[in-house]
Amino acid sequence: MKFKVTCLQMDIAFGDPIKNYQHAEKLIETAMKDNPDIIVLPELWTTGYDLTRLDTIADKNAETTIEFLKKAAKKHQVHFVGGSVANRVEQGVKNTLLIINNEGKLVQKYSKLHLFKLMDEHLYLEAGEKTGLFELENRNFGGVICYDIRFPEWIRAHTVSGAEALFVVAEWPAPRLSHWRSLLIARAIENQCFVIACNRSGSDPNNEFAGHSMIIDPWGEVIAEAGANEEILSAEIKLDLVKEIRKQIPIFEDRRPDLY
Numbered sequence: 001m002k003f004k005v006t007c008l009q010m011d012i013a014f015g016d017p018i019k020n021y022q023h024a025e026k027l028i029e030t031a032m033k034d035n036p037d038i039i040v041l042p043e044l045w046t047t048g049y050d051l052t053r054l055d056t057i058a059d060k061n062a063e064t065t066i067e068f069l070k071k072a073a074k075k076h077q078v079h080f081v082g083g084s085v086a087n088r089v090e091q092g093v094k095n096t097l098l099i100i101n102n103e104g105k106l107v108q109k110y111s112k113l114h115l116f117k118l119m120d121e122h123l124y125l126e127a128g129e130k131t132g133l134f135e136l137e138n139r140n141f142g143g144v145i146c147y148d149i150r151f152p153e154w155i156r157a158h159t160v161s162g163a164e165a166l167f168v169v170a171e172w173p174a175p176r177l178s179h180w181r182s183l184l185i186a187r188a189i190e191n192q193c194f195v196i197a198c199n200r201s202g203s204d205p206n207n208e209f210a211g212h213s214m215i216i217d218p219w220g221e222v223i224a225e226a227g228a229n230e231e232i233l234s235a236e237i238k239l240d241l242v243k244e245i246r247k248q249i250p251i252f253e254d255r256r257p258d259l260y
């Protein structure tokens, strides 16, 4: 089974959800010319990292963003790994990834587990509590957010539970581009899974972002990589390759969870 996946590596207007919805809508229209099966958006794409103004700009229960994505999913009959959104819930604001299927149904919400202190997330956001496992067309996937990729045991929790591809949504700054690339390739090799990673481009008052969204196969080969600027990046992922590679080097059989 194969899926065409498309990352919308977009620039994000700081603290301006209306502008970002309009911009995303245009990018989705353009991306659809290539007939993708799954469209991926970056982390916090409606607000950027405007954390001090979350009181006014966070999306209550992510309702507006869910509606936006549901409408686009139904119109274009495409699945969305709909990036993450500043999601106002009872306990505070979470950084929540939204998965909407091509019938316009919300199939999963995953809130970022590891908050990134270097960008003050711990001061403004609440951490999530469960995995980002989800199913589309009866295949198993995992979804995580940016800093989460520094925690191999968290990614492993998704692949031992059956994920064949890992989606990563991010706002990863340019000075750590080499970490971004190495960590994503390592996660693909050690988990023998596809990695589809959508970063943002552009800058905000505090950071310049790296771009370089990547689509990596389960052997660790980069099958598509964006540059630093805004770009729509697509590739086909053939999920049967996961089984082949896991048969060739059977790390899931050989690991020793009795000792570690």
Ligand SMILES: NC(=O)CCC(=O)C(=O)O
Residues within 6 Å of the ligand: 043, 116, 119, 145, 146, 147, 148, 150, 170, 171, 172, 173, 176, 179
């Ligand atoms: N938005 C993030 O989680 C950024 C993570 C990051 O930059 C890192 O180095 O890790």
